[in-house]
Amino acid sequence: QSVLTQPPSVSGAPGQTVTISCSGSSSNLGAGYDVHWYQHLPGTAPKLLISYNTNRPSGVPDRFSGSKSGTSASLAITGLQADDEGDYFCQSFDIGLSGRGREVFGGGTRLTVL
Amino acid sequence: QVQLVQSGAEVKKPASSVKVSCQASGDTFDSYGIAWVRRTPGQGLEWMGGIIPAFGTTSYAQKFQGRVTFSADASTTTAFMELNTLTSDDTAVYYCARDVVGSHFFDPWGQGTVVTVSS
Numbered sequence: 001q002s003v004l005t006q007p008p009s010v011s012g013a014p015g016q017t018v019t020i021s022c023s024g025s026s027s028n029l030g031a032g033y034d035v036h037w038y039q040h041l042p043g044t045a046p047k048l049l050i051s052y053n054t055n056r057p058s059g060v061p062d063r064f065s066g067s068k069s070g071t072s073a074s075l076a077i078t079g080l081q082a083d084d085e086g087d088y089f090c091q092s093f094d095i096g097l098s099g100r101g102r103e104v105f106g107g108g109t110r111l112t113v114l
Numbered sequence: 115q116v117q118l119v120q121s122g123a124e125v126k127k128p129a130s131s132v133k134v135s136c137q138a139s140g141d142t143f144d145s146y147g148i149a150w151v152r153r154t155p156g157q158g159l160e161w162m163g164g165i166i167p168a169f170g171t172t173s174y175a176q177k178f179q180g181r182v183t184f185s186a187d188a189s190t191t192t193a194f195m196e197l198n199t200l201t202s203d204d205t206a207v208y209y210c211a212r213d214v215v216g217s218h219f220f221d222p223w224g225q226g227t228v229v230t231v232s233s
């Protein structure tokens with residue numbers, strides 16, 4: 001059971017927009033910790049897509065955008081392309097009950113381009 | 115621009131150990147940490163912990179505490195992850211990634227090392 005909750009799968013046709021949600025709690029997103037998003041395509045290394053909730057690193061197309069509010073965050077992908085197909089993960093920091101922090105990932109969302 | 119290159123695939127017997135290396139190029143170890151993350155078959159990404167090579171400071175996810183050791187050699191800008199007492203549940207792709215201290219995100223990532231645990 002992941003600390004951050006994502007839908008297992010989303011799908012969309014080429015050109016459409018999809019949104020992937022990431023739900024946390026008061027010990028991570030709700031505590032003010034930022035959310036970051038990664039794209040993991042088959043046979044490749046994970047790639048940072050969005051940092052600090054909304055920031056797009058250099059080289060990431062503006063089709064990808066992130067947002068965060070309270071204990072939730074989302075990743076939007078507009079103008080879907082076939083090579084967007086893969087897995088997407090949100091990640092944040094969780095302070096936990098013991099006060100010993102740890103990095104946590106969502107369970108991942110498989111994007112299928114129809 | 116930092117690039118991370120990991121060691122090759124490993125096949126291990128249960129109860130044995132594996133040591134994976136991660137060599138950084140394009141920067142020194144002075145300004146960042148190295149995190150270790152794995153992806154098991156059919157599962158998501160799992161943070162194992164990391165090391166700040168400049169200080170030798172390590173942090174371990176509770177799940178792996180006592181079974182994993184992170185180390186680094188600044189002279190070769192290489193970080194290492196050693197996982198002991200392997201079981202089939204440790205079959206996974208292991209990634210290293212740069213962790214800018216205080217940023218809590220990982221970029222870039224190494225290409226991954228496949229570790230297969232099988233009798």
